[in-house]
Amino acid sequence: MPRVPDRATVMPVPKPPPSTESRRPSPLRHPLAAWRASRRIRALRLLASVSPGLLITVGAFVLAEAVLPNLTLIAMGHATGRIPAAARDGLSSAAGHALLVALAVAGVCYGLSLVRGPVEDALSATVRARMVVTLQRRLVGAVSAPAGIAHLEDPATLDRLANAQGQLMNAAPADAPMTIASQLGGWLSGTMACVVLCTFRWWLGLAMFAAWVAVRRPIGLLIRSRVGSFRAAGEPLRRAWYLFALATRPGAAKEARVFGLGGWLAAQHREHYVAGLTPTWQEIRRQGRRVAVVAIAVFGVFALGAGTLGWTAYHREVGLGTLAVMLTMLPSSMAVGSVSMTDFQLEMMLTAVPDLDALTESLVPAAEPADGAVDPAGMPRRDVVFEDVGFRYPGGTADVFDGLDLTLRAGESTALVGVNGAGKTTLVTLLARLRDPDRGRILVDGVPLADLHTRDWQKQVAVVYQDYTRYPLTARENVVLDVLGGPVDEEALRTAAERSGALDLVEGLPHGWDTVLSPQYTDGQDLSGGQWQRIALARALYAIARGAGVLVLDEPTAQLDVRAEAAFYERFLEITHGVTSVVISHRFSTVRRADRIAVLDGGRITELGSHAELLAREGTYAEMFHKQAAAFTEGRKKR
Numbered sequence: 001m002p003r004v005p006d007r008a009t010v011m012p013v014p015k016p017p018p019s020t021e022s023r024r025p026s027p028l029r030h031p032l033a034a035w036r037a038s039r040r041i042r043a044l045r046l047l048a049s050v051s052p053g054l055l056i057t058v059g060a061f062v063l064a065e066a067v068l069p070n071l072t073l074i075a076m077g078h079a080t081g082r083i084p085a086a087a088r089d090g091l092s093s094a095a096g097h098a099l100l101v102a103l104a105v106a107g108v109c110y111g112l113s114l115v116r117g118p119v120e121d122a123l124s125a126t127v128r129a130r131m132v133v134t135l136q137r138r139l140v141g142a143v144s145a146p147a148g149i150a151h152l153e154d155p156a157t158l159d160r161l162a163n164a165q166g167q168l169m170n171a172a173p174a175d176a177p178m179t180i181a182s183q184l185g186g187w188l189s190g191t192m193a194c195v196v197l198c199t200f201r202w203w204l205g206l207a208m209f210a211a212w213v214a215v216r217r218p219i220g221l222l223i224r225s226r227v228g229s230f231r232a233a234g235e236p237l238r239r240a241w242y243l244f245a246l247a248t249r250p251g252a253a254k255e256a257r258v259f260g261l262g263g264w265l266a267a268q269h270r271e272h273y274v275a276g277l278t279p280t281w282q283e284i285r286r287q288g289r290r291v292a293v294v295a296i297a298v299f300g301v302f303a304l305g306a307g308t309l310g311w312t313a314y315h316r317e318v319g320l321g322t323l324a325v326m327l328t329m330l331p332s333s334m335a336v337g338s339v340s341m342t343d344f345q346l347e348m349m350l351t352a353v354p355d356l357d358a359l360t361e362s363l364v365p366a367a368e369p370a371d372g373a374v375d376p377a378g379m380p381r382r383d384v385v386f387e388d389v390g391f392r393y394p395g396g397t398a399d400v401f402d403g404l405d406l407t408l409r410a411g412e413s414t415a416l417v418g419v420n421g422a423g424k425t426t427l428v429t430l431l432a433r434l435r436d437p438d439r440g441r442i443l444v445d446g447v448p449l450a451d452l453h454t455r456d457w458q459k460q461v462a463v464v465y466q467d468y469t470r471y472p473l474t475a476r477e478n479v480v481l482d483v484l485g486g487p488v489d490e491e492a493l494r495t496a497a498e499r500s501g502a503l504d505l506v507e508g509l510p511h512g513w514d515t516v517l518s519p520q521y522t523d524g525q526d527l528s529g530g531q532w533q534r535i536a537l538a539r540a541l542y543a544i545a546r547g548a549g550v551l552v553l554d555e556p557t558a559q560l561d562v563r564a565e566a567a568f569y570e571r572f573l574e575i576t577h578g579v580t581s582v583v584i585s586h587r588f589s590t591v592r593r594a595d596r597i598a599v600l601d602g603g604r605i606t607e608l609g610s611h612a613e614l615l616a617r618e619g620t621y622a623e624m625f626h627k628q629a630a631a632f633t634e635g636r637k638k639r
């Protein structure tokens with residue numbers, strides 16, 4: 001008796017670990033661990049993994065950002081303080097020399113501050129470019145790690161994916177390291193100003209520092225909670241972006257115009273966007289009063305500092321130079337507590353970090369357990385057996401399969417017939433192990449599918465899907481997809497194109513096999529639906545020529561014209577000869593040519609046999625066949 005695994009144990013949608021965003025630091029947690037887990041540190045570590053040299057350069061930028069503005073102000077203050085003495089004693093006096101030195105230092109620092117802008121621009125562009133490549137590589141790696149596709153229909157995973165790309169909040173995560181650097185530079189600059197204030201009155205520097213930190217904390221928390229409610233609205237925001245893409249990209253452009261969808265799309269986009277942002281706006285309104293309290297505190301602290309300076313100057317306790325330096329340090333110290341739009345943007349960028357990690361942590365290890373050790377090369381030699389298979393889509397309300405038994409004999413063609421929604425395409429999905437059954441087993445030459453190396457088995461199954469992909473690549477690349485970047489077997493390519501009826505079409509293209517099949521690229525050209533279908537068919541036949549063991553054709557002639565369809569039928573036996581093939585079609589002129597026909601109904605195979613056998617049985621197949629034949633004859637008579 002085969003082991004019947006229960007639903008929960010088979011290839012589940014990988015569950016992301018709880019977002020580190022929501023893991024509140026426990027008081028017992030080591031501070032160093034909390035520091036390492038901080039999203040800022042993780043973003044900077046990401047940059048270090050891209051290029052340690054770049055991180056060091058960014059560090060130097062932070063130092064310059066912290067020191068240069070203060071040095072300029074201090075030097076200018078000192079210069080101001082020396083003016084009276086220099087004016088009195090002359091420039092050649094000691095006081096005059098001190099003035100010149102202070103002016104020279106101020107000039108150099110100011111000059112260096114002037115190049116800060118262009119340097120920051122260049123550095124930001126480099127960091128962004130390197131980060132984008134790394135982030136995209138990690139995302140593609142994570143998303144394509146599982147052999148199955150269930151995770152791509154999991155809303156939580158899709159929210160994470162959209163946010164890790166920066167799409168959900170319209171904030172580019174690749175800009176996070178430089179924004180952190182700029183923010184850190186500002187904070188250090190403010191801290192340095194507080195230290196300078198300490199040299200005047202130790203308590204004033206400390207008080208300013210403590211006040212700014214105290215001011216910054218509640219505003220920081222407000223920003224976090226705003227961004228948190230923004231992030232929580234993942235689904236409506238993702239939907240808003242989807243609608244926006246529908247309205248602005250070519251895919252749906254034709255239907256959007258013909259059906260006049262433009263206004264509806266715009267209204268729907270607005271509705272979902274507003275629904276996504278409403279909690280954030282409510283949060284902002286709730287926070288308004290706290291922000292007002294903080295603003296009053298800022299004013300109070302600043303007044304205390306300025307008042308103290310004014311008082312001491314009035315009583316001649318400090319000289320002009322000290323007064324000039326300290327007066328500039330007061331506003332400089334504000335950088336410790338200042339919060340701007342950049343902080344909000346940075347907070348949004350940083351939400352991508354835990355999402356990126358969660359995707360990698362959940363999807364990449366999920367790829368491993370699904371892999372078996374048996375090499376499927378040359379399989380199937382005998383058969384592929386579906387044994388008591390049960391399957392229901394995650395979140396679905398009904399079983400698609402309930403005790404399905406079917407044997408696909410090696411070297412034979414089997415046609416799958418059934419009404420819309422009977423589960424024909426789903427059966428192919430299980431065969432290619434893009435999903436696993438909830439119950440029962442699929443055996444290839446007696447070996448459970450789970451014991452085969454998943455990726456290699458998937459390469460053994462060449463499928464022309466009903467909704468095959470039209471890649472914006474050259475005609476050649478569209479056909480030789482499974483070996484992209486590797487050597488191309490030109491003879492097999494030509495034969496595949498000839499058998500699928502694509503050869504004449506490709507030879508008629510402006511650059512032949514090298515024509516890009518997309519009008520969105522220079523010299524590119526689009527194809528008609530039927531022409532694309534021939535290319536997709538050639539893709540599967542090329543894979544078969546290169547050793548794939550199973551050919552699956554899902555509605556192979558749906559988009560072909562009458563002549564192409566007739567030519568396909570003539571070649572059908574030749575195309576599928578000796579190949580283990582599965583043909584799904586509602587056209588009985590295709591189906592009848594298969595060696596065996598399986599009728600799928602109510603989650604099981606209800607009839608199985610050759611065309612003649614099933615007609616003789618006078619069951620569902622015979623009824624469907626006669627209805628279609630009658631409709632066809634009727635149609636011809638009317639013409």
Ligand SMILES: Nc1ncnc2c1ncn2[C@@H]1O[C@H](COP(=O)(O)OP(=O)(O)OP(=O)(O)O)[C@@H](O)[C@H]1O
Nearest residue numbers: 153393396400418419420421422423424425426427
């Ligand atoms: N990704 C999915 N998530 C949930 N349910 C799905 C999904 N894909 C298909 N279904 C459902 O599973 C059932 C079988 O769908 P499937 O596409 O396999 O049918 P089919 O026989 O190929 O139909 P058709 O002849 O229309 O192509 C249908 O009820 C469909 O609604």
